[in-house]
Structures are given as C-alpha cells and as structure tokens.
Amino acid sequence: MIRLLPLIPDPEHAWIAFAPREWPAAPREAPWIDLARGRLGEPGRGESVSALHGEPFADVVYLPPVESEFSAERNQLAAHLAAPGTPVLVQLRPGETPPTADVTLLWDPTAALLEGDFSRLSLFPPSSSLLFPLLPGVTDTPDFLAGACRHLAQAGAAVVHPVIPSLTPAERRHLADTRDEATFDRLFHGPPPDLRAFARIAHSHGLSPFLPRPLPRPPLVGAGNREVAGLVAWAAELGDRLGRPAMAVQSLMRAARFLDRTHLDVRALAREGHLGLLDALDVASREIVTEWAASGRSRWVEAAMAEYLSLP
Secondary structure (H helix, E strand, O other): OEOEEEOOOOOOOOOOOEEEOOOOOOOOOOOOEEOOOOEEOOOOOOOOOOOEOOOOOOOOEEEOOOOHHHHHHHHHHHHHHHOOOOOEEEEEOOOOOOOOOOOEEEEOOHHHHHOOOHHHHHOOOOOOEEEEEOOOOOOOOHHHHHHHHHHHHHOOOOEEEEEOOEOOHHHHHHHHOOOOHHHHHHHHHOOOOOHHHHHHHHHHOOOEOOOOOOOOOOOOOOHHHHHHHHHHHHHHHHHHHOOOOHHHHHHHHHHHHHHHHOOOOHHHHHHOOOHHHOOOOOHHHHHHHHHHHHHOOOHHHHHHHHHHHOOO
C-alpha cells in the first residue's frame, strides 16, 4: 500500500493535494515529469500499484504515469478513488488507454519533445490537456515552442500546463550529450525558462496555459470553496509573475489557503454580505469571492490573466 505525501494545492503543481511518496509502477525507460515534485520522474521498479493509504480523500489525488503493463490496474485504482467524489488527476503517456472513470487526464509528451518529434503530438485525443516540460535550451526556445504549440493546436489540444523541472547536474549532462555547445551553455549557465513567454506563445495558438482545478463531486462537499480558492490562488500566482508587491501576493496566498480549509459556506456569506466577518480575506480576495458568488467568474482574475498573456 502506497503512502501519500500531503501538499498545498497550487496552480504551478497542477492543484495536487496528495501525491505518492513512491511510484514503483512508473515507466522504466521513457522519460516523464513528476508533477508533484517538479522534476524528472524516477524509473519504476516493475511493481504494480493497487491501493493508497489513507483514503478517502477530499482533494486532488495524483496518479503518475505507469509502465504499460500496469495501465489496467492504475485505471481500476483511479475509478476506485473517484467513486466517492474524490478529484483524481491521472497522468498518461502517449498511446495509453485512459480510465473511463470521471477523472482529470493530463497527457505527458516529454519523450516526444525531447526527441523533437512533433508528429507524435497528434496522438492525443481532441480537447486534451497536456503538461509541457520547459528545459533550458532544449524545449524552451521560441522556434521550438511555436512549432510544438502549432502541432498541438492542429491536433485539437485545449490546455498545455507548463512545468520547469528542477534538474540535477547528471540530468543536465545527459540532456546536453547529443546537443550543441549553445544548448550546453543554456542548460548549465543560462537563465531559467520563461513561463510568461511560453504562455504567450501557447495563447497565440489558441491553447490555454491555465489548467483548471479538478473539483470534488457529490457526495463530497466543498466544491464551491475549492473553486473560489483556486481563483484566489491564481490571483496570487499571476500577481507574483507580474511583479506585484510581495505583501499583496502573500495576502492572496493566505486567503486561498483559508478558503481551502474553511467549512463555512463562502458563497452564502458573500451573497448575504458577510465576507467582512472573515478576517483572513483581504480586500482583493473579497472582491474575487464577491464576483464569483454573483456570476461564477472573477473579472479581477480574468484581467490579470489578460495582462499576463498580452504581448510586450
């Protein structure tokens, strides 16, 4: 039985709240991205995974990719976890058979991108969500990003979630082995990949760089609070990326954490005009919650997203 690591859900890490401490069913040779830890995934040991310790779960459980021989067992586990309403994020490699259960699928094209084989980006189902590893000098150059996003858009992809994996020196050397000196310099001495530049290119091809937060389903409760907490978390994330004052960003982060933890009906409090009773909410987060309670949207967050995606 696999034990899980509890995490604070945030947009950068695909909203993951629970991640396996180990994953022995992982691919043994094909490269993949560990979304929970933001790094290249470790090869599996050729062992199946059929149960997780501590269920049921009220927030996003992350199931990493598996070696093909374990796909059926992973799909059964995903269905079992999703049955009581738990939001489950399943990461898949090209060609895998996805679960039929009501889960969120996130496809991992890392192997194809490392090989520069854009033709394999058409293997994903229409309206797919994919992660996109940004590796310095390897997958983050403007021409590479434009080519990859063009192929994904033509294939009908909907969302591309960018990830900047942390790399060990050995991983950097391995990535540089078959590439030119300029790539070596970028891998070892260059600046980190630019999330905003990627988002702008993806957006210009009709792809969203914003992965929606998977929400709990009945009989689990709290979907509303999770939804608005996600909006406030996006406000904090975008504020940080746009260079907003650190205190304002921290206030939004605190508000998002509170909204995730509270058992109060935040939508009802907003509609009754009682958000002022919640000291954990600052002015900006109250505005976001109020707009969301009235319309299910937030003009505040949408404006920040539009600014983030606008051309310089």
